[in-house]
Amino acid sequence: MVRGPCCEKMGLKKGPWSPEEDQILVSYIQKHGHGNWRALPKQSGLLRCGKSCRLRWMNYLRPDIKRGNFTKQEEQTIINLHQMLGNRWSEIAARLPGRTDNEIKNVWHTHLKKKLKLYDQSSQDSKTIQISKCDNINVVIENESGKSNLSTTSPQQCCSEMSSVTDSSMEKIVVKEEIDYSSEYFPTIDESFWSEELANEDVRETKEDVDAHLPLVELESVEDSKVDGGGGMDFWYNLFTRAGDMPDLPEF
């Protein structure tokens, strides 16, 4: 936290927020909203830069923030989405209501990354982490200029191929797919991954509980689903998500 200041304005406070500052920010936003973060500190009387206000609100004060430890379902979701999206924390956070990108990033770096590494090492021989190949994802993309075919074997490949065939100038594309429903597309993590953690926890869950939380994928058929051009990632997220296991999605 002690770096060269980004917005060196005389008298602007840095560092941890006091309850009084939180109160000022919350009541200001409740009254006026946050149309302009830059202008907010002046108008509310806070001696903070707009950026700092935005961060405090987004990561801590928003009423819809979910506090407390991540559930195994959430951790599994993060692992799956990280596999697909990489370090795109905000996109991952968008799929986990109540969780912030900052929080997810912290959990990943301090917890999941290490655990996955350990787990990977310990299970290298038995290959308990594996990405099942999808034998039959066959996607037809139609637009006004014609059709193109996509045949691929994994969500990751789908995403990259999708972006290579879609053109951001397209207004609409229509995607039809034929899918092998028996395939699983994400890494399968067996019970031993959680058991290290469970061993350190007071509350233990049964294998059934843990299994029930895993959002492993069974695909829903989406006939004639429409996605915006360039929105391939969202399409694939929907495609690879089992209805009911994942939180409600925001409007894309």
Added chain:
DNA sequence: AAACCGTTCAACCGCTTTCCG
């Protein structure tokens, strides 16, 4: 009790992207 060490997480910086005149 004190010093040390490792972990967590709120908050920062600087870069990139988006918006708007």
Added chain:
DNA sequence: TCGGAAAGCGGTTGAACGGTT
């Protein structure tokens, strides 16, 4: 279309805290 301002994002930092020696 362009350029400046604002917002968003990801990487990084360091204070706080708990555990260990």
